[in-house]
Amino acid sequence: MKQRVKHFLLQHGPVLLSFVVFLLVYFAGSRMYPAMQKPQVFFNLFINDASLLLVSIGMTMVILTGEGGIDLSVGGVIALVSTASAALLRAGVNPYVVIPLMIVLGIAFGAMMGWIIQYLKVQPFIATLMGLYLARGVAYIISLTSVSIADPVYKQIALTPIYLPGMENVYIYPTSLVGPVMLLVTIYLSFFTRFGRTIYAMGSNEQSAILMGLPVARTKILVYAFSGFCSALGGIVFSMSLLAGYGQFASGMELDSIAAVVIGGTALTGGVGNVIGTLFGVLIHGTIVSILQFNGTLSSWWTRIGVGLLTLVAIGIQSIYTLRQKRS
Amino acid sequence: MVEANKEIVTMKGIYKSFLSVQALEDVDFTLNLGEIHALVGENGAGKSTLIKVLTGVEQPDAGVVMINQQKMTIRSPQHAQEIGISTVYQETNLCPDLSVAENILIGREPMKWGLVIDRKAMNDNARQILQELGVDLDVTQTLGECSVAIQQMAAIARALEISSVKVLVLDEPTSSLDMSEVDQLFQVIRKLRESGVGIIFITHFLDQVFEVSDRITVLRNGRLVGTYETTSLARLELIQKMIGRSLAAYDNMTQTKLESSQHIESEALLEAKEVGLAGSVEPFDLDLHAGEVVGLAGLLGSGRTEIARLLFGIDKPDKGVITMDGEVIKNYSPLDSIMRGIALCPEDRKAQGIVGELTVRENIILAMQADLGWFKYLGMKKQYEIAEEYIKLLNIVTPSADQPVKNLSGGNQQKVILARWLATNPRLLILDEPTRGIDVGAKAEIQKLVLLLAEEGKSCVFISSELDEVMRTSHRIVVLRDKEKTAEFSGDVDEPTIMHAIGGSE
Known part of the structure; x- marks a missing residue:
């Protein structure tokens, strides 16, 4: 039994740690600003960081594949999807056509980058950086200014609060549910399907995975397509909550998302970590933002400083873990 | 047994080159169902490349691969597995971050409702496969936490699990296993042979070749030397075929050694008196002379490497003094040692x-x-x-x-x-396991080289776990046991005497 507990801790230490850090940060915040003790403030995290959670889920899977796997295009895809859908809606296209179209766009965009990475042997960093510029560029070509959305369906989804049962006056929006649902789907994918396990095997040792006869090439393309899918969802959610589309949206979100993944205990070298940790990484990010909002006088750049420090600590802990494993 | 002696793999005229190196040149190879076929040759002979061609990791430049008498292009390792060729590669190719069970079954996990990996069934299945191999352990633990031997067993278990396996390739499967584990493995291999599987077995251990194989194919420098019935081939003959020349070079060594021993200086180049380091090695005396090869014999962990570290200045002794050219050494560091003319070839070359x-x-x-x-x-x-x-x-x-x-x-x-x-x-050359992992021919060359260097007036310390090579190469042999120098032999000694000194039995 003791052995099992030790195993569990060794294996899931970084993820558990992100949970503990989240509790600590939130606790500290609610001591400083008692208003944070209201349940609504907690649920606001899901409202405010809905898109960040979505892209971070995709990012986690990409980073898990190892070999420098990363997706820098997520913010660009959000900008592109929001602008394109706003433009299409303004042109009178049915929203039930626009939404699936945007999802297909995201998947195709991700798959294209995956194909370039796998078959043209371009570094993921470079291929997805290109993707970022391309997506943002196209968004600006569609419109140089922000395009507002007046579509009734979008408006209804964006502005209808869902009151949580059993709690008084605590609500979320339909868009904030997409992230948690995707989280569940991804947990299923990563632990209970061959697709997910192949990702972990690749991240652990890609050469081995190839020799074990696993479909590495296909999986790599699928992972980037999956991240594109998550980003497209993020873009739709983003455009719904702001009721607009703009090429400047979500600038720098790729870095926030990478930070959330790392703080959540996923190793940048791949193979270790999971999306549950990423959820806490995103929540930590959101909590720091909330604390600053409650303070009201501090520069919003303190968010970046806080996230930066936590990322550093998380990477430090990962290094210690890897070192210890190597030694034993 | 039904299909025994039927040719399952036929490779004809295989060519393969990497950049400027011709790895395979016109190689033929056949494997029957129900046989154990050993593939031997020195390092760089092309064994691994041939296997990579067979298992779809590499594509041949020319030549024909036939499976079951049908011409085939094996596109990838995945494809090879689909047609029943399963491989355990030389360096365990598994994923250290996944569990043992997953490593055995990934890609073929049992599914529940066609949607979800059935982890319980997977773990049970893996446990059972390992038990058949005589290994009992918690299959849910991460593979990286297991010993190399267990990892090797997991790799073999993975290869065996493929239900339709017709050809099993084992590339150096025994290099990290101990005797009883090797026996276990051989039992499993023999059982598989009975059931009609064709097995390709690659190893450096010739004893094992003769113990289990039915036929032997010898490669040398990327070319086929020949395929032989194991029973019709004598051990010496096999070695000659592998290295492509007679063993006369070996026998000449004794002569060379005798001649070179005349050049040993009487004055000591380096003298260690009562030198020791707590927790590393007990105090010992050692003198090294120019023109002499001193062998350090002993089991792994007996203190051989520790002595090398002290002599080279990596560790500083806390007892005794080391003098070189009659001067007491005060500064212990590798750089100072290099300045003094000492060189160390470390154990782990990679x-x-x-x-x-x-x-x-x-x-x-x-x-x-x-x-x-x-x-x-x-x-x-x-x-x-x-x-x-x-x-x-x-x-x-x-x-x-x-x-x-x-x-x-x-x-x-x-x-x-x-x-x-x-x-x-350098004036003093310390060689820690210079021949580990290299083949017979290259070993002999390095041994000869060491003697040659001594003859030129260098002092050499030769460390090896293989007693016969220590005996062949050294003028004087120092035996270590449990971090302590226990004996020193010079001149003619027989192997049993040294063995006893190493083992500590009377």
């Missing part, structure tokens, strides 16, 4: 010695450059001169001095390291 990406020339120049200091530049012409000189002297097989070292075979990599230290012109 981790501590070779820089694979650099060329042969660059690797040879490395230590010399350090000796010169980083800012003194050694002319390019001079560098090539030195590199060419050692390539010739040590008989390093490489297309040119500009070849990256990683493209060389193990034995040649070892020679490059040796050249690196020789280039600094």
